[in-house]
Amino acid sequence: MADLSPLRLPAGYRSRAATTADAPAIHRLVSACERELHGRAVTGADAIAADLASPGVDPASDTVLVDGPRGEPAAWGRLERGRRFRADVHPGHRGRGLGTALLAWAETRARQAGSDRIAQTVPDDDRAAVALLRAGGYLPFVTEWxxxxxxxxxxPALRPPAGITVRPFRPGDEQAAYRLTEDAFGAWQRRRLSYEEWAGHCVARETFDPAASPVAFAGDQMVGVVLSLDLPGLDEGYVERVAVRHDHRDRGIARVLLREAFRACHRRGKRTCTLWTHSETGALPLYQRLGMTVRRSSTVYGRALTVVRPA
Structure with missing residues (x-):
């Protein structure tokens, strides 16, 4: 089980490790946080389930769920591979020290896992979370938009470059898309995902939308891919991943693929499409040239840890 000793909780609160059965309750908690901060819930229930099932997370030791006085989920935290922390505190339970307790738990658990650094992503308009991290010695190092x-x-459709064909994603494209995206992200991604972990965040999700996920080929080789999700309850499309093989970049392939994804979103009745990018990819100007604008931003904060070695 997780070491919950760092959690100094107010009277009436209890903590335990989360399980996959808690995914619906955690999703409701996360949705309440998003509605409070952004005016809408945007995280799908399958995304929370994928987080709990990630190969880099052992729910028994890498998650914590805090229940309130009436047994309702008040907060939760998840540490992935001993380094990347996520925490959410329900709006109705803020100002009681739960965020501070979760951060202390995460740092202790990261040290136990042998990590010398920990990072957390927080929305820039969540001033309380930013202040908490800053006070704890965390410094910003990546911006996400x-x-x-x-x-x-x-x-309107765009003409592909000479020698390139474009079609929607089909069953059997999974492995080629996995290799392409992981190769493309290798320049800035800290580690290569396993196929199972990668698929759990895109093609294996119930919300994966093949019709809005175009792929580009040069002959029989996949050289570009856009992977999209159709999140329930939202009136907008969402692009999860965009990748073009290194030797086919700067030919306009990403622009063609994104335009096809936007066209598919519109045909489904969506009048907006969104995606995330961050400062290490260098892709922001590409998206802006396509007419995309920044809705909001987040920052990844990190700090060094002193690892406690066994005597």
Missing amino acids: LLEIELPTEP
């Missing part, structure tokens, strides 16, 4: 494009009418 949620971009959007309005689709009042269906955008």
Whole structure:
């Protein structure tokens, strides 16, 4: 079980490790946080389930769920591979020290896992979370942007570059898309995902949308891919991943693929499409040239840890 000793909780609160059965309750908690901060819930229930099932997370030792006085989920935290921390505190339970307790738990658990650094992503408009991290010695090192494009009418198709064919994603494309995206992200990604972990965040999700996930081929080789999700309850499309093989970049392939994804979103009745990018990819100007604008931003904060070695 997780070491919950660092959690100094107010009277009436209890903590335990989360399980996959808690995914619906955690999703409700996360949705309440998002509505409070952004005016809408944007995280799908399958995303929470994927987080709990990630190969880099042992729910028994890497998660904590805090129940309130009436047994309702008040907060939760998850540490992935001993380094990346996520925490959410329900709006109705803020100001009681739960965020501070979760951060202390995460740092202790990271040290136990042998990590010398920990990081957490927080929305820039969550001033309380930013202040908590800053006070704890965390420094910003990556900016993330949620971009959007309005689709009042269906955008016209773009002609692919010479020698490139484009079609929607088909069953059997999974392994090629996995290799392409992991190769493309290798320049800035800290580690290569396993196929199972990668698929759990895109093609294996119930919300994966093959019709809005175009792929580009040069002959029989996949050289570009856009992977999209159709999140329930939202009136907008969402692009989860964009990748073009290194030797086919700067030919306009990403622009063609994204335009096809936008067209598919519009045909489904979506009038907006969104995606996340961050400062290490260098892709922000590409998306802006396509007409996308920044809806909001987040920052990844990190700090060094002193690892306690066994005597």
